[in-house]
Amino acid sequence: MTEQTAPKSPVTTEQFIEEIKEQLKYNQGVTVEQATDADIYVASSLAVRRHLMDSWTTTQKDTVEGNTKAVGYLSAEFLMGKQLRNALLNLGMLSEFDDAVKALGHDPQLVVDAEYEPGLGNGGLGRLAACFIDSLASLGVPAFGYGIQYKYGIFKQEFDAEGKQVERPDYWLANEEPWGHIDYNRSQKVSFGGSVVEEDGKKVWKPAWSVRAVPVDYMVPGYASGRVNTLRLWSAKSYDEFDLLTFNKSEYLDAVKPQVEAENISKILYPEDSTPQGKRLRLEQQYFFVAASLHDAIRVFYPGQDKPDLTTFPNKITFQLNDTHPVIGIPELMRILIDEYGYDWNTAWDITTKTFNYTCHTLLPEALEVWPVDLISELLPRHMQIINEINDHFLEELKGLTRDKERINRMRIVTEGDYPQVRMAYLATAGGSHVNGVAELHSQLLKDVTLRDFSDLFPKKFTNVTNGVTPRRFIRLANPRLSALITEGLGTDKWLSDLELLQGLAPLANDDEFVKKFAEVKHANKVAFANFAKDRYGFDANPDTMFNTMVKRLHEYKRQSLKILALIARYAAIKNGTINADDVLPRTVFFGAKAAPGYYMAKLTIQLINNVARVVNNDPDVKGKLAVHFPANYNVRLAQHLIPATELDEQISQAGKEASGTGNMKFALNGALTVGTLDGANVEIRERVGAENFFLFGMTVDEVDALYEEGYNPAKYYEADPRLKMAIDMISNGTFSDGDRNTYAPLVADWLTKDYFMTLADFTSYADIQYQIEDLYRNPMEWNRKAILNVANTGFFSSDRSMEDYLERIWHTGPLA
Ligand code: C3B
Known part of the structure; x- marks a missing residue:
């Protein structure tokens, strides 16, 4: 990316005041x-939007x-976070906004707080x-982001008196939402059900019902690029024409049912994350937004053409x-090409395979979606025919590549048997x-394990792109304090568009003055977070x-349970005097995690964490030594507050279970040290920051x-480490459940007999590395030097770099001229 200095505001403060008033x-x-603050929020957002409008239309x-191929990013989730300050930053208007709002008699922070975070993603x-x-x-x-404008985003998490998770609906559209522009004139019809008939030797789909997909457009402003792309989220509306035939039979409710249900889409x-649910409505959602998006792209790129050349x-x-x-x-584009535009199979397949690329985000084979053939046949009968045909052609192709029948059978897209399924991956x-x-690591394991047969036969298809995060938001x-210090240290703010420039900070890790300033920034962030937490959640940190x-x-493979077991062990050691009170490094532990509403073990773990927090925080024996806080409803906003204040990230x-992780990148970039396993992107973070600046523990994939x-x-490990035994026994004997021994019995039984993710096996090395962590922390200069080296060496994890990798390795396109 060409480095940019911060953009210059298009308005003066005085002008912006007038625009808000207008x-x-x-x-x-x-x-x-x-x-009110909320009025000022809406008015200033609308005023900011106007400044984006010209760039949006020209883009x-x-x-x-132009002749530059565009990117269509198809995603069921876009977890955007709040929009206003991001737009202000990208326009160079942050200080004009603050000054204008103050001049109008409002607190800029409260105005920004009036924005309701859109939670259109899980994680x-x-x-x-x-x-x-x-x-x-x-x-x-x-580029276009294409997704769904869910009316209800990810549930709001609350905790009840027993510390259990309670889910509340997130009706984010209940208030005026100034960013989305609903465009009824560019809606698309998406159909479902019915049957396929033969007419003149051609297959014709006669759907049973349709829904109107209406685009809601969000502007996506680039930082200092002068470009504004589009995030197009589809909203389902019913067609008001309804089935008169049924109506005439005076079955009114039956007649309007499809209309009512259409909007449910x-x-x-x-709310499930990495655990597909296989529900009918979910498949309807997927088809809904994908079909609308593909038709939209044809509309956009072949305006007014009845018979476009879709090759x-x-x-x-x-x-x-x-x-x-x-x-x-994939089958939808095939259907469009063959049924709607009359292309033959081979031409359609050629266009389709050139159009799509696939990113896999998981390593758990059970997390890859499969859909029952019966369900697809019922909902999308024509697509099921096409999928079967793709499967047949594919098996033919495989026969030309290998004689290994077992392998060919393993690679079937549509499985055999009484309950055949379609494997979407x-x-x-x-x-x-x-x-x-x-x-x-993830890409390697995909090739070696999850999609091994495919990578053996089609090695050139497979590549890696390591994830990244945007330095503008994160x-x-x-972290405005750290940002100012980075700019001071580098003598430029160009790092915001070329994050590898952070490397220029590395020598400053040896500059005591700089290290002290860095420590002050971190401390100020901690104070700010403590104030925020007190104000927002009522606890003292x-x-x-x-x-x-x-x-x-919250997921078993992520092993919050490992953290909580080690924490209980530490609590017990302080309380029993196993560790000398003076030797205890005071620590405040923060958790944030939502569990899928139907995920029993995850929810029980949440309850355990809350109750450990309750017991520990109320125990005078450990006061000042150990505290545990679990603010409810972790979201992008809380992340933006907590990450800059964190010193140690878990x-x-x-x-072999976390595909990448992106929190790990955000923390390192904000100067936290990581305690971690050799998993996902941790491996690359450690390589870049240096082994001596990363707390590694636990088994490797091979181990x-x-x-x-x-x-x-697992029981062997329980017997072998008295700290672990103590922790589990305390849970069993009711220490965190007011004496009730049953509350956490399912967790304990699982640990001692199954422990699928080997929490117990990694406990000892995890508990032991804490001594190393604490020794280092006692030397603030050394700790902060390492923290600076984390910031300096993680510029690679900018999502700008990820995008450049996709452009080069997968998309083969680039910026507009
Ligand atoms: C996640 C993975 O669990 C993370 O390791 C990864 O960093 C991110 O995706 C982004 O690649 N993931 C998710 O949040 N939801 C899924 N359904 C699958 C993966």
Whole structure:
């Protein structure tokens, strides 16, 4: 990326004040005196949007008229986070906004707080999509994000009196939402069900019902690039024409049912993360947004043409399939080409395979989506025919490549047997040009394990692109103090568009003055977080203790249980005097995690963490030594507050299970040290920051495999380490459940008999490395030197670099001229 200095504001403060006033008057119809913080938020957002409008329209025009292939990022989730300050940053208007709002008698922070965070994603996958479209716009690459405008985003998490997770609906559209532009004039019809008939020797799909997909457009402003791309999220509306035939039979409710149900399609985000649910509505959602997006792209790139030459389609746009969720797009494009535009099979297949690429985001084979043939046949009968045909052609192709029948059988896209299924990852691999994993280790394991047969026969399809995060949101907006120090240290702010420049900080790790300033920044961030936490959640966090954080979805493979077991062991040791009180390094541990509502073990773990927090925080014996906080409803906003204040970050998944992780990157870039396993992108982070600046523990992938082979017996580890035994016994004997021995029995039984993710086997090395961590922390200069080296050496993990890798290895396109 060409380095950019910060953009210059298009307005003066005085002009911006006038613009806000105008919006208040003509949009909201309130006077300056009447305006609430929320009014000022809406008015200033609308005013900011106007400044993006010119660039947005020119970018769209150039995208269509230029000769640069565009990128279509198809994703069921975009976890955008708040929009206003991001837009202000990218326009260079942050200080003009602050000054204008103050002049109007409001607190800028409260105005920004009035924005409701859109939670249209579960976790890493959705946030990655948001980082990617930010980077594409910043690089000036023409791109569309395509997804769903769910009416209800990821549930709001609360905890009840017993510490259990309670889910509340996230009705984010209940308030005025100034960023999305609903465009009824560019809607698409998406159909479902019915049957396929033969007419003149051609297959004709006669769907049973249709829904209107209406685009809601969000501008995606690039940082200092002058480009504004589009995030097009589809909302389902019913057609008001309804089935008169049924109506005439006076079955009114039956007649309107499809209309009512149509709007359900975009109503709610599925709250499962990396565990597909296989529900009918979910397949409807997937097809809904993908079909609308493909037709939209044809509309955009062949305006007004009845018979466009779609053999040029792959030169106009390349579609990235973000995990298996949009893979139904492959048979849909085949159907469009064959049934709607009359292409023959081979031409259609050629266009389709050139158009799509697939990113896999998981390593758990059970997490790859499969759809029952029966369900697809019922909902999308024509697509099921096409998938079967793809499967037949593919098996033929395989016969030309190998004589290994077993292997060919393993690679079937449509499985055999009484309950045949469609494996979406296989369909994506067969139907696209490239397949990539999201970190080096992950891509390697995809080739060696998950998609091994495919990589053996189609080695050239496979590549890696390591994930990244946007430095605009996760450093500049989240951590203004560190950003200012980086700019001071480097003598330029160009690092925001060329993050590798951070390397220039490495020599400053030996400059005591700089190290002290860095330490001051971290401390100020801790104080700021403590104030925020007090204000928002009501707890006291002592900024003079080590801030140690584990935030991510709650999943057994991520092993929050390892952290909680070690924490209990530490608590017991302080309390029983096994460790001398003076030797205890004071620590404050923060958790943040949502569990899928139906994931029993994950929810029980949440309850355990909350109750450990309750017991520990109320025990005078450990006061000042150990505290545990679990703020509810971890989201992008909380991440932006907590990450800059963290000193020690936990990335402790079982090796071979976390595809990449992106939190790990955000923490390192904000100067936290990582305690972690050799998993996902941790491996690359450690390589870059240096082994001496990373706390490594636990088994490697090979060791994990060997232990499975040998026969894993978790009870052995329980017996062997008295710290672990103590921790588990305390849970069993009711220490964290008011004496009740049953509350956590399912967790304990699982650990002692199954422990699928080998938490117990890694306990000892995890507990032991804490001594090393604490020794280092006692030497603040050394700790902070290492923290600076983490910042300096992780510029690689910018999502700008990820995008450049995709452009070079997969998409073969670049910025607009
Ligand atoms: C996640 C993976 O679990 C993370 O390791 C990875 O960093 C991110 O995707 C982004 O690549 N993931 C997710 O959040 N949801 C899924 N369904 C699958 C993977």
